[in-house]
Amino acid sequence: MSDHVIALRNVSRYYVMGEFIVKALDGVSVSIARGEFTSIMGPSGSGKSTMMNLIGCLDTPTDGQILIDGEDTSGMSEAELAFIRNQKVGFVFQQFNLLGKLTALENVVTPLLYAGYKPRERRRMAIDALERVGLADRMHHRPNELSGGQKQRVAIARALVNNPSILLADEPTGALDSRTGNQIMELFDEINSEGRTVILVTHDRELGLKAKRQIHLRDGKIEV
């Protein structure tokens, strides 16, 4: 297996907006090593969300190659991409994106459901993940009964439960107060120190500098 968990080779992503073509990402090449804590930074419209979506296999490039864990994702079907998202990537969003009608435990169980684990295994793995983020005592609560920080912890547990190679966090502290945000950032540090690749997408310079490596984007290109 490659020691680069993510490799972008000359990746472009263009959008057609009426008569214009927006080059959200324009010929970007970058590699991220296993176990790195990297932030992708840049102002709004710089292409960082596009890059995150491409790394997370939510989107496919107009041109270029993306390798996740050494596996070329170009030409993959929707179902194959879903499998990569399920197995290799864990998402953490600014707005948490928990399923509101499910309990914390059920939210964390959902990726395991798609992965095909048996009910007993699913439950055990989900409880382990919730313990890891310090929320085992809240597992039967629904998101609307949890604080913002707790919701984000549930989301992190959900992202980690399937033991992915990459944790992708998009402005994970954006909806939290600074104290809670710091706690979440500490949690990311811990997760990274356990050897997992963490990618933080943010426009917040101060936050981005907490990562060990920064990738700066501007107008769809990497700033050196």
Added chain:
Amino acid sequence: MVIENVKLAFNAMRGNKMRTALSLLGIVIGVASVVAILTIGDSASQSIKDAIAIGGLDMVTIYPSPGQRNTGIFNEEFSSMLRRDVEGIDVVLPQNSSGGRIRVGQEATDASVVGVLSDYGDALNLEYAEGSFFEAMDNINRRQVAVLGSDVAKELFPDQEATGRYISLFRNQAKNYLVVGVLKSKDPTFNLSYDNSVFIPYNTYGQRFIRTANVGAFVVKVTDGFDTISVSDRITEYLDDIVGTDGYMLFSPATLAEMADQITGTFSTFLALIAAISLVVGGIGIMNIMLVSVAERTREIGVRKAIGASPSVIRGQFLIEALTLTLLGGFLGIVLGSLLSFAVTNLMDWSLHLSYASFILALGFSMFVGVFFGWYPAVKASKLDPIEALNHE
């Protein structure tokens, strides 16, 4: 996965109780009408058949036409001829009858006087309140003995046993027939009312009331294990050859029962088909609510896709939700339809025959409606772009 999806479906339904109830109404009404129509149809048909069956489903009665009086075919030899030539006949019982006045002293009543052989009682499984049927010797010796129907006995001997007493038939002869038995009350059949009949030996009847050797009717009992309808068809074929279609009339309760069954069957199938149209309308309601559900849950679909749900998983989730809805509607419809059938059959005094076939039909159709009308919304959900779905407000 299926269990989780069913749970999710119930979650979604619980979240929008009113909307769910309204969109289920179409399916519920559709299924209820199909079940009610088929069940009521079955019950009606069964009660008609029950009424006809009283006449004896293993009996066929042949009535020679008046024109056949003197052709010499429908005489006593006919019984053995028919038994010899047509397969599946147990006994052929000749029978003559006419209306007459029965007297005991000052009491009188009108009844059918029927001349039959002594094995008539056994062949028709007659039951006795008093005494028994007369014996073969009574017939051979043309004895003046009689078995009374229950009404006749009640009329003439209101407060005492009739057996051992005498009655007079037709003419005002003094007490010349000895009563040997009284029948229990028995439902009337198409050919006669037992309760208002007096049975006397066949030969006695012949000697006393008709001078020719012609027979008024032949009651045919079909051998156990033979199908009455096919035996009656063979008799028809046989008689058509000998005397032509106008030479006789044939009455077969089994044939009538089959006809009644066919008519009610056709009728209720027709009505059920009309009711099935409402199921299609119900299906459109399901499609509507599923489209609303997909639109409302766009963000949820995005999240599920982000954490690894493939298009087929999302499609499955919404299909199962549609199926859960329609099956729930189907179950409620079956309950409602059964209650309706119960009320109607009760009102009509029919026995309730729940049409289990209609339950299966209704559930099958509900499932079909669920898949058919749930497919498009489910596919639509599965094809949503994950990024757009995630950013959906």
